[in-house]
Amino acid sequence: MSRRFGIKSRKEVERFRRPCAFPYNMTDPIQKQWEDNAEAFSDLIAGAGTPHHKDILNPCVEELLGDVKGKCLLDAGCGEGYLARYYTKKGAEVVAIDISSSLIETSKTITNNEGLGVDYRVGDVCHMESIPNQTFDIVLSNLVLLNIPCLDDALKEYNRVLKAGGYLVFSIVHPAFNFYGPGTWKMGEKNPDTNRREGLFFKVDNYFDEKEYNQYWRTRGGERFPVPISFFHRTLSTYLNSLVMNGFNLIDFREPLPINNDPFFDRERRIPFFAVFKARKI
């Protein structure tokens, strides 16, 4: 990590590191957003994720996780739990935590119906007091940290609950090319084959302006979610330096491409949609 990024010591890292832009305050409104959107979110995920998840993100995450058989895995911010179930089927012993009790209830129901065993808990990943130190071989936090006001608190907790040498794999929507942040596509005409508008170019501005954005998601049918969701835009250097400061070595970083040549993903073949990090607890 240090050599790759030209940073020599922790002290030096501290100098480059921005202070946490969003001091931890897991206010009820953020929890409420996920409660209010729980049903719409579960429908969107539909047990397997959206095409972006299935054909871009998930294969990359799976590759970085490696063989999970017999491993203790924490799914931190599990949502409706499809990854918790998937990695349980792959032989991991999974604990899954989410701040939304509705999403946890949905996850439990689906998991029971499938005859699987996942230890679900309602809770805040920044304060996992119910989980002892050094419990897990792997922490997976898929598309969660961009929804959390204080990155450092979450990474500190992930580090605490990992065994020495354990791995953290986390993903975010790529912050440099992110419409929940500094950028947006300039759109052209709708392509009748894909039913998506052509991307003319992606414009980026104010990348360094770390702040909260509120966005409505849409269901598969195109309807707006009941309430907007909070996103916290941070630079890549903030993520990387926060890993270093919280006791991790970065061992892999990916900007995954679609796994197929589907014309639907024309835009996602031109700029990365996701960023995926694998880090080892020091």
Ligand SMILES: C[S@@+](CC[C@H](N)C(=O)[O-])C[C@H]1O[C@@H](n2cnc3c(N)ncnc32)[C@H](O)[C@@H]1O
């Ligand atoms: C974009 S969803 C991702 C869910 C799941 N990891 C997936 O890949 O489908 C973000 C999830 O993070 C959860 N979340 C947000 N803040 C949280 C917190 N502080 N602690 C635990 N979960 C949180 C939300 O309830 C939501 O389920």
